[in-house]
Amino acid sequence: MFENVIDGIFSALFVAAILRVTTPILLPSLGALISEKAGVLNIGLEGMMLSSAFTGVVVSAYAQDWFGFDTGVAVGPWLGLVFGVSVSVLLSFVLALFHLDLKGDLFLSGIALNILGSSATVAIMYELTGDRGNTSTLASLQMPFIQIPGCVKTETTTNIFEFLCGAFSNQNLMTWVAFIAVFIVSFVLYRTPFGMHLRAVGENPEAAASVGINVKRIRYYALMISGFFAGLGGIHIGMGYLQLFQRDMTNGRGFIALVTPSLGGGTPVGAMIASSTFGFFDALGLRIGSLEIPAQLPQSIPYFATVLALVIYALQRRISQRVTEMRTASGAAFDAAFWGSIQRISILHMLLMMIAVIGVVTSGSMLAAPNGFGGAETAVPAGLLIGVASLALFVIGLPFVRDIFSIQRNWAASALVTIVSLGIYLTLFLALFFELLLALVIGLVLSGLVWFMIGGRVLIRGK
Known part of the structure; x- marks a missing residue:
């Protein structure tokens, strides 16, 4: 199922x-x-x-x-x-x-x-x-x-x-x-x-x-x-x-x-990623909307995404301002590579939390589907699983979104949360082609590489 x-x-x-x-x-x-x-x-x-x-x-x-x-x-x-x-x-x-x-x-x-x-x-x-x-x-x-x-x-x-x-x-x-x-x-x-x-x-x-x-x-x-x-x-x-x-x-x-x-950090590639994020939620709303569920749930997904994106934008601006203040105060001693890596990882945390919130909405859609996912008896367990997992990922990622310095203090915990969260999402996709266990392993490995490439290597070297 x-x-x-x-x-x-x-x-x-x-x-x-x-x-x-x-x-x-x-x-x-x-x-x-x-x-x-x-x-x-x-x-x-x-x-x-x-x-x-x-x-x-x-x-x-x-x-x-x-x-x-x-x-x-x-x-x-x-x-x-x-x-x-x-x-x-x-x-x-x-x-x-x-x-x-x-x-x-x-x-x-x-x-x-x-x-x-x-x-x-x-x-x-x-x-x-x-x-x-x-x-x-x-x-x-x-x-x-x-x-x-x-x-x-x-x-x-x-x-x-x-x-x-x-x-x-x-x-x-x-x-x-x-x-x-x-x-x-x-x-x-x-x-x-x-x-x-x-x-x-x-x-x-x-x-x-x-x-x-x-x-x-x-x-x-x-x-x-x-x-x-x-x-x-x-x-x-x-x-x-x-x-x-x-x-x-x-x-x-x-x-x-x-x-x-x-939202994409002022770069063309970042704008592409941000646009694709909106595209993902639009497509998700259309896909879920084809199922026999209350229309208000899938229709709300793009608007949830928009509101969350504005929240992420506000948080990102606050983080950028704090880093700018640190740069001004530290002068030549400021480690631009280190704090740039922390900023990129914080944005990844925000995006993962954004997906987690939409996961909760998706869970509600599945629980409300009488015939959408093969019948009520089979839809309920999967819906509960997605809802609980999404809520858990939201809770464990929240500390690293609220305070950028928590990534500096607990970079290993931040890495674990990022890799596990992103790994779960990649596993859902890779399960289309591989057995679930193999998909999980590949998903976690790819997540680790993503974390390492966007800034993890700098954090490790800095520590």
């Missing part, structure tokens, strides 16, 4: 769903990261995504009338992509113009763009379709899906290759673009002169200007690049995730994208 529960949630289809719902968060997150690095956070991401999604859907639909059916079907998605992203970039240019040249408030200008994106799309949609809800009457097109050569779709996965095929094959092009863009943005930010200038403008614009960097131009570029990524995210929602436009269909993803860079 327990294997059936795990198979029902952790499967190739589940991972594929995570990648699919992560994409419209990750793309604008990269845009938010770039604008934030330049010191001009793009508050208007939500409106830009809505405008891009709507434009892409409409242009792809009308392309069939403009060029004929066959040609329109071939070029329609690409025209929708170009026009949708162009509208988003144009809106970001308008935002930059109001803020940088006309000296308008960045926050208020961004909010105005969000309102404009929400209202204008509905107004134009009504003029085109006579419907204020969606564009289902338009024959809009989708961006292509990528099939991996050699992958054959099967109902069940018996090995890792079949699992990877099920998870990654037949993903929309925009999903591949999103995850590849993470590494492109990383390279640009940290390995090119433009990236160094952009970060310098964000950290100290006066100093950057004193060495000849055009601060205004860099910020214009940053906001427009941010709009470009927001446009890609909107295209995925309207022409990849779905094949139509719905009123306010972004559902706040643009606002979530504003906080993911901070």
Whole structure:
């Protein structure tokens, strides 16, 4: 029975769903990261995504009338992509113009763009379709899906290759673009002169200007690049995730994208991890929602995740402030590598506790499922097991989240809690391919390697 529960949630289809719902968060997150690095956070991401999604859907639909059916079907998605992203970039240019040249408030200008994106799309949609809800009457097109050569779709996965095929094959092009863009943005930010200038403008614009960097131009570029990524995210929602436009269909993803860079430590890879975390909980809510349980439980999971993410963000800022104070007080004696490792491990503790809280919610869903996991008699024990385990992991991880110095004082206990917690989650996944005992061993070994790589080796050497 327990294997059936795990198979029902952790499967190739589940991972594929995570990648699919992560994409419209990750793309604008990269845009938010770039604008934030330049010191001009793009508050208007939500409106830009809505405008891009709507434009892409409409242009792809009308392309069939403009060029004929066959040609329109071939070029329609690409025209929708170009026009949708162009509208988003144009809106970001308008935002930059109001803020940088006309000296308008960045926050208020961004909010105005969000309102404009929400209202204008509905107004134009009504003029085109006579419907204020969606564009289902338009024959809009989708961006292509990528099939991996050699992958054959099967109902069940018996090995890792079949699992990877099920998870990654037949993903929309925009999903591949999103995850590849993470590494492109990383390279640009940290390995090119433009990236160094952009970060310098964000950290100290006066100093950057004193060495000849055009601060205004860099910020214009940053906001427009941010709009470009927001446009890609909107295209995925309207022409990849779905094949139509719905009123306010972004559902706040643009606002979530504003906080993911901070949750990820201000790096593209960190933003990807934070976005994937939100994607995990979105997919989990959708997966559990397909079972015969009260709808309120699965629907609440993404919102639980959002609230917990905000708590983690607040805790992370408090920790960063304390470390900054220590750096100032210690001067040259400050061990940046040691405390940087502690910060990374504390973030891992927070993420593990976040998963534990959602585990409790999942447990409640399982206990409420009359026929969802094979019947009430078999669902109750598994639900209780997940609930008790999640609650226990939350309790043992709490001390290391509340006080960063507890990781310094009891680094061995912190390591044990991290390895055991992460090991249990990895075991649930690996149990799809291996016997439970072997999956547990592999999960614990991998967890130990993760702890060692993100900072454990520095703590051991420091002690």
